[in-house]
Amino acid sequence: MIRVKSPREVELMRRAGKLTAAARALAREMVRPGATTLEIDREVFKFIKNRGGTPSFLHYNGFPASMCISVNDEVTHGIPGKRKLREGDIVSLDLGAKLGGFHGDCGVTVPCGAVSAEAQKLIAVTRQCFYEGLRYAKKGFRVSDISHAIQVYAEQNGYGVVRAYIGHGVGADLHEDPEVPNFGDPGHGPRLAPGMTLAVEPMINAGGPAIRVLGNNWTAVTVDGSNSAYYENTILITDGEPEILTVPEV
């Protein structure tokens, strides 16, 4: 069942979204050669806690950290640890924060130092996939209209769309209905209505769409070893243009 948010709930989600986006900006600033992923995770934990929030991912289904940090061929659910980031890595940062009873959920892939032209293009196309989907995040369209727009744009650029992980409704729970896949035919799924809040999160591989999960039972990597990128915001469906609740970055 899709939980449509009241104006008061939307206001709380704006606050949670702003906190989440600010934590993402902090994580982004910390991406540099020599930094460990655990250092970034610890600072994000402190940042969210100091502002009265709770990291949404910490202990979620047993996840051991405040955020996911997935490097290069890691698609998602990378676990922060001793790994040192290196020049040329691409680093996917995914995090959520709960504040006032509601979650924000957002993420971005950022370059570590100078990265290849191919990696820059993957990051840019993945970000644009989100905005292609956003064009259909309006009253009257259906959920899969967003999905289809994301898939078409990714595949036009020769990339693979990950099938195993998808976007979702978000609110008092981190994952709510509806499911928001990044692929599919248009014209299916629930009709979008004002007050719906969705996490739209394309995960795009430079190569094929196939992924496998590592032995830690969390981290997904591309089967063909190609790089993977990610871009996510929590959005609100309105009477007009969608509102991004996790204030976006370039």
Ligand code: MG
């Ligand atoms: Mg999400």
